[in-house]
Amino acid sequence: MLFAILCKDKPGHLQLRLDTRPAHVDFLNALNAQKKLAFAGPFLGSDGKPDGSMVVIDAADLGEAEQIAASDPYDGAGLFESVQIKPWNWVFNNPANP
Numbered sequence: 001m002l003f004a005i006l007c008k009d010k011p012g013h014l015q016l017r018l019d020t021r022p023a024h025v026d027f028l029n030a031l032n033a034q035k036k037l038a039f040a041g042p043f044l045g046s047d048g049k050p051d052g053s054m055v056v057i058d059a060a061d062l063g064e065a066e067q068i069a070a071s072d073p074y075d076g077a078g079l080f081e082s083v084q085i086k087p088w089n090w091v092f093n094n095p096a097n098p
Contacts, residue, residue, distance in 0.1 A: 003065035004088040007053040010081040014049055023073035
């Protein structure tokens with residue numbers, strides 16, 4: 001089942017995001033190698049700079065999705081003001097269902 005992990009950065013924490021990005025990218029690459037990552041990318045503020053993240057993962061259940069989200073180095077660094085995890089149904093343009 002797919003889960004969307006929706007994260008909002010704490011205001012004024014862009015440098016923390018930039019400093020932690022290499023570990024975050026390694027984390028996403030590992031998820032991708034495990035075939036757990038559907039897609040991911042940052043939300044952008046009005047200034048065009050990242051201010052949050054959306055990561056869509058394939059997990060067995062909400063518990064596994066929560067564990068994956070908590071393992072993100074961004075979360076461990078204290079970057080996020082909030083994190084929501086929601087089951088998600090990829091209907092349009094899903095490459096698994098052409």
